[in-house]
Amino acid sequence: MDDAPLIETRELAxxxxxxxxxxxxxxxxTLSIARGEFVAVMGPSxxxxxxxxxxxxxxxxxxxxxxxxxxxxxxGLSPDRLAxxxxxxxxxxxxxxxxxxxxxxxxxxxxxxxxxxxxxxxxAARAQRALDVVGLSARMDHRPSQLSGGQQxxxxxxxxxxxxxxxxxxxxxxxxxxxxxxxEIMALxxxxxxxxxxxxxxxxxxxxxxxxxxxxxxxxxxxxxxRRQTPRxxxxxxxxxxxxxxxxxx
Amino acid sequence: xxxxxxLRSALDAxxxxxxxxxxxxxxxxxxxxxxxxxxxxxxxxxxxxxxQIQSLGxxxxxxxxxxxxxxxxxxxxxxxxxxxxxxxxALARDVPSIQVAVGTVRGSAQIVAGNTNWSTVVLGVGPxxxxxxxxxxxxxxxxxxxxxSGAGKVILLGETVVKNLFGEGxxxxxxxxxxxxxxxxxxGVLARKGQNTQGQDQDDVVVVPVATAKQKVLGSxxxxxxxxxxxLVKVRDGEDMADAERQMREVLRQRHRLTAAQxxxxxxxxxxEVANTQLESxxxxxxxxxxxxxxxxxVGGIGIMNIMLVSVTERTREIGLRLAVxxxxxxxxxxxxxxxxxxxxxxxxxxVVLGVGGSIIVAELGGWPTLINPEVxxxxxxxxxxxxxxxxxxxxxxxxxxxxxxxxxxx
Numbered sequence: 001m002d003d004a005p006l007i008e009t010r011e012l013a014x015x016x017x018x019x020x021x022x023x024x025x026x027x028x029x030t031l032s033i034a035r036g037e038f039v040a041v042m043g044p045s046x047x048x049x050x051x052x053x054x055x056x057x058x059x060x061x062x063x064x065x066x067x068x069x070x071x072x073x074x075x076g077l078s079p080d081r082l083a084x085x086x087x088x089x090x091x092x093x094x095x096x097x098x099x100x101x102x103x104x105x106x107x108x109x110x111x112x113x114x115x116x117x118x119x120x121x122x123x124a125a126r127a128q129r130a131l132d133v134v135g136l137s138a139r140m141d142h143r144p145s146q147l148s149g150g151q152q153x154x155x156x157x158x159x160x161x162x163x164x165x166x167x168x169x170x171x172x173x174x175x176x177x178x179x180x181x182x183x184e185i186m187a188l189x190x191x192x193x194x195x196x197x198x199x200x201x202x203x204x205x206x207x208x209x210x211x212x213x214x215x216x217x218x219x220x221x222x223x224x225x226x227r228r229q230t231p232r233x234x235x236x237x238x239x240x241x242x243x244x245x246x247x248x249x250x
Numbered sequence: 251x252x253x254x255x256x257l258r259s260a261l262d263a264x265x266x267x268x269x270x271x272x273x274x275x276x277x278x279x280x281x282x283x284x285x286x287x288x289x290x291x292x293x294x295x296x297x298x299x300x301x302q303i304q305s306l307g308x309x310x311x312x313x314x315x316x317x318x319x320x321x322x323x324x325x326x327x328x329x330x331x332x333x334x335x336x337x338x339x340a341l342a343r344d345v346p347s348i349q350v351a352v353g354t355v356r357g358s359a360q361i362v363a364g365n366t367n368w369s370t371v372v373l374g375v376g377p378x379x380x381x382x383x384x385x386x387x388x389x390x391x392x393x394x395x396x397x398x399s400g401a402g403k404v405i406l407l408g409e410t411v412v413k414n415l416f417g418e419g420x421x422x423x424x425x426x427x428x429x430x431x432x433x434x435x436x437x438g439v440l441a442r443k444g445q446n447t448q449g450q451d452q453d454d455v456v457v458v459p460v461a462t463a464k465q466k467v468l469g470s471x472x473x474x475x476x477x478x479x480x481x482l483v484k485v486r487d488g489e490d491m492a493d494a495e496r497q498m499r500e501v502l503r504q505r506h507r508l509t510a511a512q513x514x515x516x517x518x519x520x521x522x523e524v525a526n527t528q529l530e531s532x533x534x535x536x537x538x539x540x541x542x543x544x545x546x547x548x549v550g551g552i553g554i555m556n557i558m559l560v561s562v563t564e565r566t567r568e569i570g571l572r573l574a575v576x577x578x579x580x581x582x583x584x585x586x587x588x589x590x591x592x593x594x595x596x597x598x599x600x601x602v603v604l605g606v607g608g609s610i611i612v613a614e615l616g617g618w619p620t621l622i623n624p625e626v627x628x629x630x631x632x633x634x635x636x637x638x639x640x641x642x643x644x645x646x647x648x649x650x651x652x653x654x655x656x657x658x659x660x661x
Contacts, residue, residue: 059574059654080578087576094658098571102266112575114255159575 004071005032006166006198007056012065014051025051027221028065033200035166038193038231040209041202043218050171052218053202057092057169058085070166087116091160093170097152099144099159105131106140109158116163130158134188150181157188161197168192170201174208180241186211187234260589263561264596274557275597277550278637282601282630283608284543289626290609292536294619299532303525305443305452307383309349310522311495313481313502316515331355331477332506332515335376335460338481340505345497347489350378353460353478357468361456363415363427370411371455372429374463374478382484390423390438393459397437401461405434409442410454432466434458491520547630550597551637558590558645569649570657583650590642591635598634602627 014026026048033039043049054060055067058074061082067074070089077085086092091112099108109127118126131137134154144152153173160168170189174182190211193199201212209215210232217225264271315332338351355374360367373379377398380387388409397404407415407422416422422436443452458467460478485494495518506515562569569582606627609620 054655057574059658080580083573083576083578086574092574094571098567098574098658100568100571102262111572115572115576115578115581163576 006035006037006070007031007033007200008066008068009056010066012052012055012062012067014048014055014060015063024221026055026062029221029223031216031223031226033198035198036193036196037214038189038199038212039201039214039216040212041200041216041218042204042206042209044204047218048221049202049218051221053169053171053200056167056200057090058082083115087112087163089166091157091163091165091168093153093156093160093168093173095172095175097144097149097156097176099152099155101144104141104143105136105147105155105158108144108155109140109162111159112163126162127158130162131155133161133192134158148181149177150184153177153181153185154188157185161192166198168197168199170199172203172205173201174203174205180238182208183234183238183241187238190231190234256584256588257592259585260592263589264593270557271593274553274593275600277553278547278594278597278634279550279601279604281543281547281550282598282634283605284546285540285630285633286602286605286622286627287608287612287620288539288543289536290605290620290622291612291618292532292539293621293623294613296529296532296536297621298619299525299529301444302446303522303529304384306446306521306525307385307484308522309485309487309489309491310382310520311483311485311491311498312519312521313483313498314517314519315477315479316513316517331479333478333481333502334476335478336476337502337505338376338478341481341483341498341501344501345494347485347494347497349484349486350382351481351483352376352379352382353481354379355460355463355468355479357463359429359467361411361415361427361429363422363425366415368411368414370408372463372467373455373457374460374467375457375482376460376478379457379482382482385443386441388439388441389421390436392438398459398461401465402459403432403434403462403466404437404459405429406438406440406457407436408440408453408455408457410451411456412439429456429458429467491522495520547633547637550634551594551641554590554593554638555641555645557593558586558642559648561589562586562645562649565649566652566657566660569652570654570660573652573654574658579650582652583646586646586649587639587642590646591638594638594642595631595635598631601634602631605630 009029009031011028011030012026013024013028016023016025029048029052041049041052051060055062056069058069059082061075061077069085072085072089074082074085100111103111106124106127109130110123113123113126128137128140131140134157136151136154136158139147139151144155147155168189173189174185177185186208189199189201201208203209211234212229213231214228215225216223313333333353335353338353341351342348353376357372357374358369359372360369377393377395379385380392387406390406392406393402393404396402405427412422415427416425423438425436426433427436428434440453440455440457446452464475483494483498485491499514499518502516503514508515572582606622609622612618613620
């Protein structure tokens, strides 16, 4: 692994044209994220954090500026080249899970490999391993409707991990989950991060941001704050919550 | 994505909404069924007409004795026998394009064999009648020249008559039967002809020499013993029928000593022409049926397009997700295209089964001949798959051009 940052933006700008109005959603953002970092991207709605996420997730192309991920420049790429880049480099986790409702957990996790052109046996093996990582190997034949919200999000995380992406990009991953399940998901992110996975979580919840080692705040399309912190340990908090609930029950 | 996987996922998607898929297919099913049944009915009808034309005999012209005016009352065609056997001989001699010209008379009589009887048409014919009609004998022999000239009491039976008089499995050749109390020897059985273009049974007939018919059956008291009601003329293959007709008219007018001011005392009808007209109209019918069926196939295709558009809208988030995890535009395009084509092809296959079954049922119940053409079946399935591709393309194109961000945000 080289020392170059995984994500490097230089003067990144995005302007939307809506009718005769020009909305400058992102104004010259220069930011680097190193391999192995756990970054929380925060900001109120309209701050540009979603635009930033779309850009580093290769879902969109910048109006101006440069962006490199894992050494590859993402500028002027066609939609299909962007799709290939997403497939290889980025694993997405969404607030609403976005699982295919009729497909089993295993099939859902296999989906990105389908577009990578992996053969059937490889797909099954790797999808099983990914489900194993998120602790759901026992439920790989379940459909999303047969799984709890937390389990569905784990399936989504397994799907994000299955192509061994350089970046795990989560958009409000705990937005639809209760406190306990949220902690479980954050603990999973932390444990993945400990093993070297770069994680970027976009959130507006300060609680969630506490688990990251670095918090980047957006406002009016600019980075207004970028600080490192000592993350709280989600697993410890989960244990404490467990004890609390046990007391309440008693 | 490999084609097998694409097909599997298409089937999954269609199975997710069974009722909707079935209803969408219904349009194609009805369309393909209609095409197959209609074309089968149309070509069956045409084949029937063709067969009837062949059973009539080819290149035939019939000359019917003309009307008689008696005290100002016009008696209608055939009321006076203006034609004679000599006219026939003259035609055969003077018009080179004529192969045979045979005088005929026609009547009906009750025929008795043993203790059964049957009323049927009695045809009195001259020599060469069977040749003119391209009529084979199933058993026995034609009349001899002597039997023709000597008014022999010999008879040929049509298949229907044999069945009704003797039943199945009896050889009537050599048997004696009675026609109006006169005993006749059966010399042969006519081969089956089936119905003619008017739907009459051509096998419900007996044939006797023309002289015999006039003396024994029709009880003719006509002045001219050689007169006949009509004449069947067969023109040689490859000769111009209209030309033959013109020459015949000339010869007959001359022989009947008609002045330029007088009308013909005979009628000439070109039977092949009549039959060909029917063939043409049956062709037009077949074309019309196929066109109507084609329209219903088109409507089915529009149904597919409609439902695929709905499906694309409904599954916008799914499309967004697929794009996010690395689907290229052509992956999305082919996914929806394969779904539409699968829908159409399954509908087409069901339509083939129903169409073939329907054709058989129409043939069985309706007594209407149908002809299932393998090429039409193939074309119908191919066309319905093509419809899937054609009408599925626009929705698939729309799906593949969705913006992943917008699509993921879609509610």
